[in-house]
Amino acid sequence: MLTAFYRNDVTEAGCDEAGRGCLAGPVVAAAVVLPANYENPLLRDSKKLTPARRELLRAELEQTAVSWGIGVVCNEEIDRLNILKASFLAMHRALDQLAATPGHILVDGNRFTPYRGIPHTCVVRGDSLYMSIAAASVLAKTHRDDLMKSLHLQFPVYGWSNNKGYPTRMHTRAIKQHGLSPLHRRSFRIKPVQKSIDFSN
8 A cells, every 4th residue: 555645734745747758749747635534555656557447546536636637748848848847847737727735745756846835855756655646647647648549630640549659669660651740759869760741731
């Protein structure tokens, strides 16, 4: 069972992101405030869950969380800011969506840009340790997966409904054949080719 809270004397929001290592699409973050008595033995890092289990947990978390928010930073913003700063911005946008300002922010990873002067704690592999971060991991992952499935309909040649923009063999092969779409991250080193194709026709 994951640990409930890092601090239990204030309202605590867990934050995590999804899509940082992708070649295309946005980075998506979630912020989650769980009830004081929340328990779910099935909750864990989203990467260790099946898609079906993630969807079940998503529905339950969205219904039972005290508050939750999603933040999205598009590929053009990622190219302008860099992926690290874009990830922090996505978390800030997720925190903006919470119904009430938390007293403490628990962040997955080892770095974070302060948000509105609220105290924060960074925890490496926090999604395997704390429930609120694991919950944020599930919501960020499922919301981003939905976005990539939608974007797949615009650019089906890259197979984003399956690879979600990650550098799979199929994805990189499609880039070699078709070039980059408007949703690829130009600041990333994309092999085997770095070219664009005009999708406006």
